[in-house]
Amino acid sequence: MSILVDDDTRVVVQGITGGEGKFHTEQMMEYGTNVVAGAVPGRGGQEVAGVPVYDTVSQAVREEDADASVIFVPPAFAADAIFESLDSDLDLAVAITEGIPTQDMAKVNKRLSEVDTHLVGPNCPGLITPGEAKLGILPGNIFSSGNVGLVSRSGTLTYQVVDNLTNRGLGQTTAVGIGGDPIIGTSFVDALSLFEDDPETDAVVMCGEIGGEDEEQAAQFIAENMDTPVAGFIAGRTAPPGKRMGHAGAIVSGSGTGTAESKIDALNDAGVPVGDTPEEVADSVEELL
Amino acid sequence: MSILVDDDTRVVVQGITGGEGKFHTEQMMEYGTNVVAGAVPGRGGQEVAGVPVYDTVSQAVREEDADASVIFVPPAFAADAIFESLDSDLDLAVAITEGIPTQDMAKVNKRLSEVDTHLVGPNCPGLITPGEAKLGILPGNIFSSGNVGLVSRSGTLTYQVVDNLTNRGLGQTTAVGIGGDPIIGTSFVDALSLFEDDPETDAVVMCGEIGGEDEEQAAQFIAENMDTPVAGFIAGRTAPPGKRMGHAGAIVSGSGTGTAESKIDALNDAGVPVGDTPEEVADSVEELL
Amino acid sequence: MKLHEYQAKSVFADAGIPTPDSQLAESTEEVLSAAESIGYPVAVKAQVHVGGRGKAGGIKLVENDEEAREAADAILGMDLKGYTVGRVLVEGAVDFVDELYVGVTMDRGEGKPVAMVSEKGGVDIESVAEEDPEAIAREYIDPAFGLQPYQARRAVYDAGIDREVAGDVSSVLTTLFSLWDDRDASDTEINPLMVTSSGEVVAADAVMNIDEDALFRQPELAEMEEDSYEDDLERKAGEYGFDYVRLDGDVGIIGNGAGLVMTTLDLVDHYGGEPANFLDVGGGAKADRIANALDMVFSDENVESVVFNIFGGITRGDEVAKGINNALEQFDEIPKPVVVRLAGTNAEEGMEILNADLVQVEQTLEEAVQRAVENAQEASQ
């Protein structure tokens, strides 16, 4: 079992004819992901990596029964690509693109509330169900199949934590990178809720960072709704206020909201152990299982 | 019993300081309607017809527990007034204004799908629960309390039919004028559904007219969902195609949709007798009861 | 409010939609000089608010001065479905390989705009919609978001438009929607949108209808409104501010409220008569307005009999009665018999005021209509 993706997932890649789109399509297929189509306006009828390209996502859905999309479309056009995927009867859309204007994402966010499609990202590495499918740019080889769910706002930090887990033989059900932007589709709460309902997930690792209040909301959700144990990590303890730490969303505002301290306290209050180092997170998971 | 309004309904009048607003507020209060406030930007603190005026509908809701509004606001500002009422936790908004631009109403229609407030109208005479409350401009004296529900796209045609009913002692639970515009809040189906759920309504009269497909949808709803018997009337049998018969919505398109014939057939197929004259409608109601 | 083709084309062209060279002409001489400056072949197109102008002979393609003169003579002044042609648009002919359809309209059932694209342009799109609905790709537009780029593309690709012109067609569609939205249109439409042999798209026709209720905030378009009434009576109704539609019968009908007036028409028909018009005096009409309405109906030479049906709500019976008296008292002899039925607000006061020597009074709608039908039948015997 897993959440959001498995080996039945039929993927259409939006922007498959671009450099990144093509490269990662090949990587995804090599990992075993069932990529069934590409979608690029004006490129219908072509083939990329042995996969047929359509002009619209709807055509890919009609012709190839795609049920998930991965979006490698430049920032200026990415919100439109997300809108298209939300209006094409997909179960899941994964937006890798970094640098989408925030106002575009606010509109996407509104539309998201009107449809059933899950959006993961943007500005995220995607997600992977080890041994079954990866949708995005994560390096497949570091993941292993198991019973730990992982959700993270960061890409490489996810790899680091997965590495610590895998080194101890702690495999993953699904690992989801939800992205470092201020406005994102799938939140911590959304992912945690899916893991809670997944019978194969026996523990969850949640990697948060400074900025916003998603981690605090997640803490509340864990306290009120979760039986599955959760271990946490928060990056950015040493970040000064008012400075954006790489991610558009990773900023402690001048008024003091979004601090690591507030997030760690909230998680601790919800019974979630928060490690000081990635290694300590792996320790916690071993104890929780 | 009744639908939508009764003597507990607490009404705020938007546009109460205008000529029409003031006149009909007095008329409504004379009929016994519980008008508790007016709302006109910049006129807060004044009084009209003994009722306090607020600058915003929200203030009227907070201060006077209003739960319904009646809108007498000029067409250029009416859509904004409707939006305001839809965003003020009211149960019901009744828009009397005629001549609201259709694109404004399309936006209102979108917002309506996101809130719980019922909108009646625009371009309608309002609604009345005889002996309890009237919200709008209907002449109260022709109505009488009873067990017949009435829903109509037209104002004066409603009065005509009510007159025919009342002359035979057939009183009404509630009479709703849903309005003659192409895009309206409460549809025939909405009103029929409310009447179906009202235990006091033993029969319903539905007065349709040419244009659109609301009557056809109502026929389908009646066939599939209603136990309460319905009698029908359709105005505009003699209207030529392409000519707008007074109401913005009363037009048979060049392609032949919206004809009286199609509506009458649909209603007949749903077991609804459709009178040739208002008098015949009253005959049908007597038979159905 | 309907814009003429030449007006709509100028709005479309200003928004960046490619249109052929064209000039408006009101005389044969102007047609010839326009044709010369544009260069033959040109199309000479009647500028009247009538569908199917081509079939009705209102559009002619001409190759030289002789043909142009012939076409101008034939079209200028011709009667096209009741409208007299006063002006033609002289327009450079387009060397096309394909005719497409693009349009935006309000879908009343959905309560939202819909964008449409079809490969089957150049013919009546409503017939296409009936006979081959699959040939029209439709995109419903969220009124809050507007037409999104992916929707414009999807409509174009779903309609099977060639990939070479897909980008241009989708950009024309996007512009059509912007115009629809910004200008409070009820319809914006290009049929045909021609594809030239060099792969360009050109709007060979242009339709733009504006929501009358929104003209207050479209002053530029309101200025384009021209006298386009079919006859003097509809013009008069426009001046009086009545909702009026002229019909073919002989029973003149006056009432208050659209539904009730339509019903009165239907009853005239039901009782064997033929309605001469739809005339709604609206809500709260005062005596003056009532008198104007009677003047309107008497001005229609087809009218043999009049029925006045008022159910007072905001409209008061006493005001109606006063208006009827005023209008009729100026005649030595009442031109046509007038049947009056008053109900609702102040009906009794009205009945008392009404000069019973001038009108026939009935108590019910049914009786009033029957009497008026009989009056008309008597007059025509």
Add this chain to the structure above:
Amino acid sequence: MKLHEYQAKSVFADAGIPTPDSQLAESTEEVLSAAESIGYPVAVKAQVHVGGRGKAGGIKLVENDEEAREAADAILGMDLKGYTVGRVLVEGAVDFVDELYVGVTMDRGEGKPVAMVSEKGGVDIESVAEEDPEAIAREYIDPAFGLQPYQARRAVYDAGIDREVAGDVSSVLTTLFSLWDDRDASDTEINPLMVTSSGEVVAADAVMNIDEDALFRQPELAEMEEDSYEDDLERKAGEYGFDYVRLDGDVGIIGNGAGLVMTTLDLVDHYGGEPANFLDVGGGAKADRIANALDMVFSDENVESVVFNIFGGITRGDEVAKGINNALEQFDEIPKPVVVRLAGTNAEEGMEILNADLVQVEQTLEEAVQRAVENAQEASQ
């Protein structure tokens, strides 16, 4: 991207928001001539991207030439929280009776914009939000519909603004939202919006910050971007295209991915060291970029020790190793000790390429950070 007050005011004024007369000045002479043409009293206001300029002495109200000269001398060239003041705005003083606050920003939690109005303008609005949240009226804005007129009114009336100026304030708020929306702002704000004794409203300050990610479609605003880095290092990082933040410590940190770099900083702190910077080389960095990153960190005179932490995903360990070699091989002596930890994609290949004479290699993140902290501690002894 932050606009300076004078830039934001010009954008606001162009959109119709009333602003005082003002001129930009770069010297005491320019201040005097500006003050003369505007007329005393005027405010002399430092144009730097720093909050609380007033309290810090960056704003002075002057009545005459002497005071103006004094203020100009004091402010021009002063250091304001790390920024050197090069320009001041000379602005006509407003005779106000009330100071309001109006602003629009993105509420990240709600994922939608929020409009705010308060009677408590003229002070730090974040303190008002904390101490007296009820004093700020908030309207959440549906991103698809935009700020509706009723919402602007409601915010103004709910904030308790005087009915006499309510219309003007609500129209300023509406304009602020339009600017926010049209110009891809993250914040638009006026604090204070002054109410004059004659009942007019005037924007006495102006804040406008633009979403960096949207600058590509805001060319006019992008042109307003000025060099506003705190120091040369941040400027250099901007040129190299790195996400870089300078801190106070001595352990230089380079890594890939925001979360992992933040974590590396945190671990430096955890193991008793002090991070000198945040530097994210981003995804898929090639050798050149890696070398640039090392150059950056070595340029920081506070750095005593460097830790390089790369977890390869798109970034390949062999490219990282090449970049490190390239950067270090040019030195006769390595300026500061560099600890390298490579994991993930092509980490083994990287390890083989890496010139082990130039760097210290560690296998785990924890070990690498501990070693770098020790190096720094040794250097400072």
